Amino acid sequence: MIRFEQVSKIYPGGQKALTEVNFHLQRGEMAFLTGHSGAGKSTLLKLITVIERASAGKVYINGHDIAHIKRQHVPYLRRQIGMIFQSHHLLMDRSVFDNVALPLVIEGFSLGEIRKRVAGALDMVGLYGKERHYPIMLSGGEQQRVGIARAIVNKPALLLADEPTGNLDPKLSMDILRLFETFNDAGTSVLIATHDLGLIARMKYRTLTLRQGRMIGGEADIVESLSD
Amino acid sequence: MSPSSLTRSKLPLSGRIVMFFIRHIQHATASMGELWRTPVSSIMTMAVLGVSLSLPAALQVLVKNVENITHSWSSAAQISLFIDGGRSEQSIQSLIARIKVYPEISDIKYITRAQALAEFQQQSGFGDALSYLDENPLPAVVVVTPSSRYSTPVGARELLAKLEQEPEVSFGRLDIEWLEKLQALVNVLERTVFGLAALLILAVVLVIGNTIRLAIMNRRNEIEVMKLVGATEAFIQRPFLYTGIWYGVIGGTLAWLIINLLVWFLSGAVTTFIGLYGSNMQLQSLSFSELLQMVCAASFLGWLGSYLSVRQHLRAIEPS
Numbered sequence: 001m002i003r004f005e006q007v008s009k010i011y012p013g014g015q016k017a018l019t020e021v022n023f024h025l026q027r028g029e030m031a032f033l034t035g036h037s038g039a040g041k042s043t044l045l046k047l048i049t050v051i052e053r054a055s056a057g058k059v060y061i062n063g064h065d066i067a068h069i070k071r072q073h074v075p076y077l078r079r080q081i082g083m084i085f086q087s088h089h090l091l092m093d094r095s096v097f098d099n100v101a102l103p104l105v106i107e108g109f110s111l112g113e114i115r116k117r118v119a120g121a122l123d124m125v126g127l128y129g130k131e132r133h134y135p136i137m138l139s140g141g142e143q144q145r146v147g148i149a150r151a152i153v154n155k156p157a158l159l160l161a162d163e164p165t166g167n168l169d170p171k172l173s174m175d176i177l178r179l180f181e182t183f184n185d186a187g188t189s190v191l192i193a194t195h196d197l198g199l200i201a202r203m204k205y206r207t208l209t210l211r212q213g214r215m216i217g218g219e220a221d222i223v224e225s226l227s228d
Numbered sequence: 229m230s231p232s233s234l235t236r237s238k239l240p241l242s243g244r245i246v247m248f249f250i251r252h253i254q255h256a257t258a259s260m261g262e263l264w265r266t267p268v269s270s271i272m273t274m275a276v277l278g279v280s281l282s283l284p285a286a287l288q289v290l291v292k293n294v295e296n297i298t299h300s301w302s303s304a305a306q307i308s309l310f311i312d313g314g315r316s317e318q319s320i321q322s323l324i325a326r327i328k329v330y331p332e333i334s335d336i337k338y339i340t341r342a343q344a345l346a347e348f349q350q351q352s353g354f355g356d357a358l359s360y361l362d363e364n365p366l367p368a369v370v371v372v373t374p375s376s377r378y379s380t381p382v383g384a385r386e387l388l389a390k391l392e393q394e395p396e397v398s399f400g401r402l403d404i405e406w407l408e409k410l411q412a413l414v415n416v417l418e419r420t421v422f423g424l425a426a427l428l429i430l431a432v433v434l435v436i437g438n439t440i441r442l443a444i445m446n447r448r449n450e451i452e453v454m455k456l457v458g459a460t461e462a463f464i465q466r467p468f469l470y471t472g473i474w475y476g477v478i479g480g481t482l483a484w485l486i487i488n489l490l491v492w493f494l495s496g497a498v499t500t501f502i503g504l505y506g507s508n509m510q511l512q513s514l515s516f517s518e519l520l521q522m523v524c525a526a527s528f529l530g531w532l533g534s535y536l537s538v539r540q541h542l543r544a545i546e547p548s
Binding site for chain 2: 090
């Protein structure tokens with residue numbers, strides 16, 4: 001699903017964010033990406049969604065090298081990826097329904113289909129019946145779940161989450177992770193960037209660790225995945 | 229999911245085509261609603277556009293009316309043929325008979341020496357002075373009205389040259405110099421109108437471009453989110469383009485209304501003024517078809533202004 005081959009990223013100004021990173025996330029796999037702040041987690045996610053482009057090496061999504069993807073193809077790539085942010089990036093002047101419906105509106109679904117899918121997505125995250133609320137009326141955990149509903153409403157093959165539990169208490173964090181597990185059970189590949197090690201320890205998934213821009217965890221998996 | 233599906237939509241082609249039109253209608257109405265939601269600033273912008281557009285339109289009306297007037301004057305251009313003093317009444321009649329068949333001539337009026345004298349006495353105020361003269365000093369005059377094709381300055385001059393060849397004609401006179409001057413003046417006026425119109429149209433494009441730029445800046449956050457969830461630039465820019473078109477449509481209509489009010493306000497005074505010159509010409513305003521033209525042109529300007537703005541500013545907004 002995602003494959004990095006010798007990927008380096010140097011920001012303008014010379015700051016080295018990633019150095020020769022290799023890893024492979026299998027289709028249908030769920031994994032954690034950890035590391036201290038500034039280790040390069042966010043940069044790695046930005047490379048996958050082409051918010052930034054790699055300075056060297058190759059990034060494959062679905063077998064496509066996206067390092068040199070054309071500008072006008074980027075939106076279509078992003079439609080295949082559900083993204084969840086720590087600062088959930090919701091539109092505060094739009095209702096929950098409008099926020100969740102946005103990817104579907106962009107894709108061009110009919111209103112009937114949009115209603116159906118938005119209801120389904122909100123049901124999955126436990127916000128059914130709050131379509132008409134505005135994000136400001138919801139708690140932090142609920143806002144995060146609106147972001148998750150928006151990420152999954154288009155049934156993406158890949159789900160990326162950047163510190164999805166950053167502002168939440170342990171109980172809510174666990175709920176959110178359970179939610180990701182259900183999506184993963186349904187066949188979605190999931191990559192979660194987090195520095196909440198206690199959370200990871202309680203779950204059985206592979207952990208990719210970044211330290212100062214280098215991948216130091218899950219080496220065995222990488223060798224295995226590169227050989228196939 | 230195959231690799232090639234990376235850039236493909238999840239909808240079938242027919243559904244995409246239908247949704248394309250539905251989206252356009254939705255964006256058009258939504259951007260109208262957006263304007264409605266901020267009435268004060270929208271009205272201000274539209275008023276600026278209306279006034280800016282009404283100036284070139286007013287100049288257009290002016291040119292149209294001046295052309296109308298000069299056209300009616302030039303078609304009334306007449307050639308006066310002064311007859312050689314020694315010619316008999318008979319030879320003058322034969323001259324008239326000969327030139328009557330010219331296709332260039334639409335009408336002939338013969339003024340005998342006696343008639344000319346009577347007219348002169350009446351109009352000049354020198355009537356008493358004339359009575360001291362022994363004989364009538366005035367020649368007989370044949371006034372020729374050229375057909376419409378020969379009533380232009382060039383055509384009338386040609387005709388005059390031809391008529392002067394006639395032996396009975398002492399000389400002919402065509403008073404078209406003032407007509408040529410008037411036409412030159414109208415040309416200057418037209419040029420001025422075009423120049424000013426170009427400047428004002430530029431102003432309209434800039435005003436709309438700047439308004440749209442502010443709208444883009446206001447919705448920066450929203451644009452970032454839309455880009456993150458996979459909106460194409462075409463999709464993001466469409467509401468802004470429709471906003472520009474709406475500004476144009478309403479600005480153009482406003483300009484048309486302003487012009488009609490102005491003409492209505494002026495028409496009484498102008499009719500009196502023209503009436504003093506013995507004409508009953510009406511002041512022309514803008515017709516309904518000109519309203520459509522204006523609205524079309526204005527909406528194009530609106531689109532152009534917002535397109536230029538969107539091109540420049542939407543690209544600069546990228547999620548980070």
